[in-house]
Amino acid sequence: MLSAIMEDYLKAIYYLQDETDERVRTSTLAEHMGVEQPSVTSMMKKLAERDLVHHEPYKGVELTDTGIPIALEIIRHHRLLERYLTDHLEYDWAEVHDEADRLEHHISNQFADRIAEQLGDPAVDPHGDPIPTAELDISAPKCGETLADHQVGDSVRIERVPDEDADLLRYLSEHGIHPGTEVEIVEVTSFGMVTLDLDGGDEPVALPEKVARSISAQSLSEDTS
Amino acid sequence: MLSAIMEDYLKAIYYLQDETDERVRTSTLAEHMGVEQPSVTSMMKKLAERDLVHHEPYKGVELTDTGIPIALEIIRHHRLLERYLTDHLEYDWAEVHDEADRLEHHISNQFADRIAEQLGDPAVDPHGDPIPTAELDISAPKCGETLADHQVGDSVRIERVPDEDADLLRYLSEHGIHPGTEVEIVEVTSFGMVTLDLDGGDEPVALPEKVARSISAQSLSEDTS
DNA sequence: GAACGAAATTAGACGAGACTAAGTTTATAG
DNA sequence: CTATAAACTTAGTCTCGTCTAATTTCGTTC
Numbered sequence: 001m002l003s004a005i006m007e008d009y010l011k012a013i014y015y016l017q018d019e020t021d022e023r024v025r026t027s028t029l030a031e032h033m034g035v036e037q038p039s040v041t042s043m044m045k046k047l048a049e050r051d052l053v054h055h056e057p058y059k060g061v062e063l064t065d066t067g068i069p070i071a072l073e074i075i076r077h078h079r080l081l082e083r084y085l086t087d088h089l090e091y092d093w094a095e096v097h098d099e100a101d102r103l104e105h106h107i108s109n110q111f112a113d114r115i116a117e118q119l120g121d122p123a124v125d126p127h128g129d130p131i132p133t134a135e136l137d138i139s140a141p142k143c144g145e146t147l148a149d150h151q152v153g154d155s156v157r158i159e160r161v162p163d164e165d166a167d168l169l170r171y172l173s174e175h176g177i178h179p180g181t182e183v184e185i186v187e188v189t190s191f192g193m194v195t196l197d198l199d200g201g202d203e204p205v206a207l208p209e210k211v212a213r214s215i216s217a218q219s220l221s222e223d224t225s
Numbered sequence: 226m227l228s229a230i231m232e233d234y235l236k237a238i239y240y241l242q243d244e245t246d247e248r249v250r251t252s253t254l255a256e257h258m259g260v261e262q263p264s265v266t267s268m269m270k271k272l273a274e275r276d277l278v279h280h281e282p283y284k285g286v287e288l289t290d291t292g293i294p295i296a297l298e299i300i301r302h303h304r305l306l307e308r309y310l311t312d313h314l315e316y317d318w319a320e321v322h323d324e325a326d327r328l329e330h331h332i333s334n335q336f337a338d339r340i341a342e343q344l345g346d347p348a349v350d351p352h353g354d355p356i357p358t359a360e361l362d363i364s365a366p367k368c369g370e371t372l373a374d375h376q377v378g379d380s381v382r383i384e385r386v387p388d389e390d391a392d393l394l395r396y397l398s399e400h401g402i403h404p405g406t407e408v409e410i411v412e413v414t415s416f417g418m419v420t421l422d423l424d425g426g427d428e429p430v431a432l433p434e435k436v437a438r439s440i441s442a443q444s445l446s447e448d449t450s
Numbered sequence: 451g452a453a454c455g456a457a458a459t460t461a462g463a464c465g466a467g468a469c470t471a472a473g474t475t476t477a478t479a480g
Numbered sequence: 481c482t483a484t485a486a487a488c489t490t491a492g493t494c495t496c497g498t499c500t501a502a503t504t505t506c507g508t509t510c
Contacts (some may be wrong), residue, residue: 005497026458039498041459046496058458058505089339102331108324114314230467251488264468266489271466283475283488 004105007074009033009043010052013063014071023060069136076132077104077112079125082163084115086126093126093178094169109134127169128160128179128216147185147194147212150219155184159216168211175205182220229330232299234258234268235277238288239296248285294361301357302329302337304350307388309340311351318351318403319394334359352394353385353404353441372410372419372437375444380409384441393436400430407445 002010012032016024026044030037048055052067063071081100085091091099113134116122123139124130132138150156158181161172176198177183183205187195192209207215227235237257241249251269255262273280277292288296306325310316316324338359341347348364349355357363375381383406386397401423402408408430412420417434432440 003496027456035497036499037458038460038500043497085336089336089343091339095335099333099336103328106327106331110316110320111310111314111324114316118314228466252486260467261469262488263470263490268467 002070006043006047006052007070007105009040009047010063010067010071011074011078013053013061014068014075017062023056023062025060029061072132072136072138073109074104075138076134076136077107079129079131080112080116080119080122081107082125082127083119083122083131087119088115093173094166096126097163097166097169124160124179125163126179127163128158129163144216144218147196147207147215147217148209150185150217152185152188155182155220156217157182157220159218161216162214177205183217227295231268231272231277232295232330234265234272235288235292235296236299236303238278238286239293239300242287248281248287250285254286297357297361297363298334299329300363301359301361302332304354304356305337305341305344305347306332307350307352308344308347308356312344313340318398319391321351322388322391322394349385349404350388351404352388353383354388369441369443372421372432372440372442373434375410375442377410377413380407380445381442382407382445384443386441387439402430408442 009029012029013024016028016032026037026040030040033040044053044055044061047053047067048061050066051064052070053061054064055061078100081103082096085096085099086093116131116134121133122131130139144159147156147158158177158179160179161169161177163169172178177196182199183196184199185194186197186204187193188209193206194209194212195204195206197204234254237254238249241253241257251262251265255265258265269278269280269286272278272292273286275291276289277295278286279289280286303325306328307321310321310324311318341356341359346358347356355364369384372381372383383402383404385404386394386402388394397403402421407424408421409424410419411422411429412418413434419432419434419437421430421432423430
């Protein structure tokens with residue numbers, strides 16, 4: 001059996017690995033977990049002993065084939081919980097992350113399967129991230145352009161927004177931006193500000209470029225049905 | 226903040242205190258928690274330091290006025306979860322205890338309040354135990370006779386069954402015994418066997434006297450409406 | 451190719467919560 | 481009133497996951 005903390009490390013490694021496609025560095029993991037580097041090193045040794053990660057000293061870690069499904073299981077729990085909290089328990093978009101982060105380690109697979117069933121086996125969570133199936137298949141590994149990749153004048157549909165920053169989520173929510181929202185990019189400044197026009201018709205919404213780069217968005221070109 | 230383990234101790238003390246109305250002994254608590262006695266003593270010191278229990282060395286512990294509401298909060302979480310798992314997630318009667326025992330420490334009060342709302346603020350859990358309100362009032366402190374307190378020929382309604390023993394619950398469930406079931410006591414043997422006749426009309430159900438004493442049941446006399 | 455700085459690891463300690471072994475206290479029997 | 485058994489506490493150790501301080505390795509720059 002794995003502790004909740006070990007599970008958290010595996011989840012973090014999965015995310016970071018997904019982002020960069022390289023071995024995950026000790027320092028990156030330490031920052032992401034909010035601990036000091038030696039704590040990471042010692043945990044990596046324990047996980048490596050159980051054959052959940054491959055640890056190349058001084059070079060970083062990556063999940064093994066044993067570790068990946070465990071990470072995916074936790075991610076499935078997390079995203080199903082987020083969906084359930086918003087859809088069935090009237091949670092606000094910005095509130096779900098912390099609750100799901102705690103509960104993901106403590107619900108059984110039976111619990112996860114039951115809420116998946118009630119939700120009709122949803123494909124994505126409220127932030128647009130794909131939910132692994134019960135067999136731990138995960139779609140749309142990582143594809144896609146971000147808001148920052150488009151030009152002024154482009155019309156795009158928001159696909160995914162990051163789920164960690166509650167303040168950002170509240171801001172986006174207040175301005176009507178969710179996965180599925182269609183927006184037009186009306187301005188990109190040299191000092192890193194991206195301005196959007198909502199389809200709905202409110203006043204434009206400005207975002208720092210760093211934020212724009214964390215939001216996935218797909219072109220609304222006519223050929224893609 | 227309290228650890229999940231500290232919460233478990235407080236809950237256990239509450240239950241045991243409720244049963245006997247005396248200070249709870251170290252040995253009783255050790256057995257209930259599945260640990261050795263010294264572990265209990267050292268935990269009692271920590272809880273006493275935080276003024277959650279009053280510990281009289283060699284004599285036992287009792288919850289303080291600070292400790293009681295914390296125990297009640299956890300019991301509220303537990304019983305609401307049991308109700309929710311059976312009513313909304315199709316859990317079997319016998320399956321809910323373990324899941325609730327883990328989750329009770331990790332759900333927020335917000336989560337508890339939301340599921341309470343969805344359930345219509347139920348008064349009792351699936352085993353008939355009262356659920357504390359959001360204000361932590363708990364009804365029906367402990368009253369009531371058990372199956373073993375009645376005579377042959379008496380007709381009674383089952384009120385509460387213990388929730389810890391999954392095998393017993395499965396057995397009772399298979400024989401149609403739930404809170405609310407009306408039964409007649411048809412035999413009490415000298416060697417400790419109690420036999421019941423179900424209102425429904427199936428064949429009689431036999432229980433050891435020890436079990437009968439753990440099941441609350443109220444007389445179906447005509448005067449109590 | 452040597453030296454330096456950043457990153458990682460090793461070494462050693464600590465708090466939580468458990469354990470075993472050893473010593474106290476309490477209660478009960480004679 | 482004393483002896484003794486049971487219950488309880490104290491003392492000391494262990495594992496887990498963290499920390500700080502000290503050391504080693506890597507990669508790059510001159």
